[in-house]
Amino acid sequence: MKAGIVGLPNVGKSTLFNCLSNAKAQSANFPFCTIEPNIGVVNVPDERLTKIEALVKPEKVIPATVEIVDIAGLVKGASKGEGLGNQFLANIRETDAILHVLRCFDNDNIVHVDGSIDPIRDKETIDIELQLKDLETIEKKLDKVSRAAKTGNKEAQKEENALKKVKDGLEAGQSVRSLEIEADDYKAYIKPLQCITDKPVLYICNVDESSAVSGNAYVEQVKAAVKDENAEVLVLAVGTEADINELDDYEERQLFLEDMGLNEPGSSKMIRSAYKLLNQQTYFTAGPKEVRAWTVTIGSTAPQAAGVIHTDFEKGFIRAEVISYEDYISYGSEAKVKEAGKMRVEGKNYIVKDGDVMHFLFNV
Numbered sequence: 001m002k003a004g005i006v007g008l009p010n011v012g013k014s015t016l017f018n019c020l021s022n023a024k025a026q027s028a029n030f031p032f033c034t035i036e037p038n039i040g041v042v043n044v045p046d047e048r049l050t051k052i053e054a055l056v057k058p059e060k061v062i063p064a065t066v067e068i069v070d071i072a073g074l075v076k077g078a079s080k081g082e083g084l085g086n087q088f089l090a091n092i093r094e095t096d097a098i099l100h101v102l103r104c105f106d107n108d109n110i111v112h113v114d115g116s117i118d119p120i121r122d123k124e125t126i127d128i129e130l131q132l133k134d135l136e137t138i139e140k141k142l143d144k145v146s147r148a149a150k151t152g153n154k155e156a157q158k159e160e161n162a163l164k165k166v167k168d169g170l171e172a173g174q175s176v177r178s179l180e181i182e183a184d185d186y187k188a189y190i191k192p193l194q195c196i197t198d199k200p201v202l203y204i205c206n207v208d209e210s211s212a213v214s215g216n217a218y219v220e221q222v223k224a225a226v227k228d229e230n231a232e233v234l235v236l237a238v239g240t241e242a243d244i245n246e247l248d249d250y251e252e253r254q255l256f257l258e259d260m261g262l263n264e265p266g267s268s269k270m271i272r273s274a275y276k277l278l279n280q281q282t283y284f285t286a287g288p289k290e291v292r293a294w295t296v297t298i299g300s301t302a303p304q305a306a307g308v309i310h311t312d313f314e315k316g317f318i319r320a321e322v323i324s325y326e327d328y329i330s331y332g333s334e335a336k337v338k339e340a341g342k343m344r345v346e347g348k349n350y351i352v353k354d355g356d357v358m359h360f361l362f363n364v
Helices: 013-022 047-056 084-092 118-151 156-169 184-193 217-225 238-245 250-259 266-277 302-309 311-315 324-331 332-338
Strands: 002-006 032-036 040-045 060-062 063-072 098-103 203-208 234-238 280-286 290-297 318-325 345-347 357-362
Touching: 002 013, 002 084, 013 032, 013 040, 013 063, 013 238, 013 266, 047 063, 047 280, 047 290, 063 266, 084 118, 098 266, 118 156, 118 184, 118 217, 156 184, 203 217, 203 238, 203 266, 217 234, 234 266, 238 250, 290 302, 302 311, 302 318, 302 357, 311 318, 311 357, 318 324, 324 332
Parallel strands: 002 063, 002 098, 060 290, 098 203, 203 234, 280 357
Antiparallel strands: 032 040, 040 063, 280 290, 318 345, 318 357
């Protein structure tokens, strides 16, 4: 699962990416590795993993991960190939969620591509380009479907109506994610098109140090502008956090964060938010050799969760032994949980809950 960092040039995208790429940004337990110059796998900070590790004392600990893509800055006309438009749009189409960075700080030394600071205008610039690209996708599909609809094909007529609704929305400046579409129509006709503006989005307001805790007027403008989008807004002093990450001493970094009024790096919150945005949750396996966080889509069954470890686990699934995270920590060990009768045996229809500690029994 990938989340793509997008935004206009000079809004702080690369600084944010570099902030995440610095292993010191989290701790020794949450490193970051680069796959390619613009793609990184960053581990999801999770204090539950640390607490399970303290009880089990395993040989190694493996956290959950999110793949972050630093996508080239977009300019007006990108939908028509201006600047790096085609590359930008191809890269963003391959992601599962969007981390939209908006510049919400004044600094005369950092030039804005449009000459002034206006996060709402910046947001609309990118929204319009993405909507235009989606409109192109919808119109191509509509052209094919309409020909079939004219022959009296009922299914084609139904698809045509759904596509027209999306087309009208895009032409009115609405992103696909904000449109009200019948669930069945969306699943059958719209979701397969993988529209860019259908992807879930997290708006990251890049602010100065003094606005890191409570935000500023720019942030309030953004919150008001996206209130109908069902999107989260996160405030992050990207440049300041990048500077703090350069410090070698962990305690010194924590002191700087506390001086800013923060109890943890904003980048940690962003990673967790991206994980949630991707509709992911975590279950754990715990033993003397390894304590590990596994990523599953919210709503996954026990066999599907087992399949994340190995496809054979899913094929030959018999049952799962499940302990809630709270019980594991409360009783202090798997043995004590069993003694208290708090370990559950679950079958194929069990829906995995975030934080479950699980063992799978299977036979192939």
